[in-house]
Amino acid sequence: MLVIVWQATTRLWDIPLWLLPAPTDIARAAWEARETLLAHVWVTLYETLAGFAVAVAVGVPLAALLVSSDVVWRALYPILAAIQSIPKTAIAPLLLVWFGAGEMPKVIVAFLIAFFPIVVNTATGMVLVEEDLLHLVRSLSASRLQVFWHIRLPSALPHTFGACKVAVTLAVVGAVIGEFVGADSGLGYLILVASSQLKTDLAFVAILLLAVLGMVLFWAVEAVERLALPWCLPETESRPVGL
């Protein structure tokens, strides 16, 4: 419906291509640029996934460290919040200075933007353990490591996955921010170049691809979650009757 109205509007008022391309123009631009597009998609996908992977790899252990003691929590939490408060667009140029024009600065921006929700949510999940469950394991003389491995980590996982779904789409944003600041490939770079040359149709193609990329990654995390956490799936069959 939206596409039809869009198409009709651009044709009816004869809106120039550089101002608002019709959906058919966008499709044509996508087809013409299909080979270079794929290359740009791969670059952005790689930067996003690398940043996201590091965010998970750093975020979950950091959350474990945070909940391990009150002192660590009070020392690290304000620092994390401060880092989170810095706009990532503001440090992207600095990262470019430090790490050059390669993929590194983009991966770092993607990481910085993605890791905060993972840390905060995982830590919350690790703290939110029923008190009686802790009494139970303590009555079994469980070690701290056992409590972490058998209780805190699994009970945090649904929170971690929830955060990952948010984080992976944020990582796409991070990669694009990195590309805006300085790059020679990637969808963010493509948007910049295409709009500077008034190739608005191509810029639209890149934006749509970013949306698709974000959605695919979101679904991918959800699929992994479904495989990894069968115990927290929404109920499909009703409870058995009786006791």
Place this chain on the structure above:
Amino acid sequence: MPRPPRIEFREVRKTFATRSGEQVEALGGVSFEASQNEFVTIVGASGCGKSTLLKLVAGVIAPSAGEILLDGRQVVGPQPDLGMVFQSPVLLRWKNVLDNVLFPAVILGLDRHEAHERALALLRLVGLQGFERKYPRELSGGMQQRVAICRALLFRPSILLMDEPFGALDAMTREELSVELLRIWQEEVKTVLFVTHSIPEAVLLGHRVVVITRRPGRVAAVVPVELPSPRDLAMATRPDFQACVAAIRRQIDARPAEDLP
């Protein structure tokens, strides 16, 4: 020489600091004992420190004063020989029924094969065969609590601590599980401390009922229950059952024992 009692409380006091820094006295000098293979029920109003008593025996919290003895030895830390059941089942949501029952074996590093056999036998005992691969959220509250009981019994502890295990269940499930618990107790005789706020439940299950006063908790009376074994629900209509319930109710409403003449 007579054996020391299995579990003995000597003038146990426990004071908690609340979040606002206030000191709250939960237990104000509790003394009683439970002998070998005795089923002792502890009854009192909510907030009288009943649950605290069990956590003290388990060694997961320490008393502020007094001492708790197991077989004549003072409890100073977690005790290996006891199983615990709480008001909520506190199952591990991410493990299926069988693995939940096996959980203590994993923590204690017991023989997996033997524990496995034992777990299956226990699940049969409580009528949960066929549910081994289900996750806790697929079970009703009563079934979850049965799983929790199996978990507590897995490593054959000689003492069972139950903290209002049926308190969150509906009345019918409650009665059914009480009867079942008596049956289990007959098959696997052990010393049981059973906390409840239901007086009829305390009378139905217990050999003796320890009545705890309102906060700070003290022992108001220890009422022996002279009902024949095995017990069943039909006994609730007997006059001696009713008399016992009435006697306990009077004790709960009365002032702490030491204030009486």
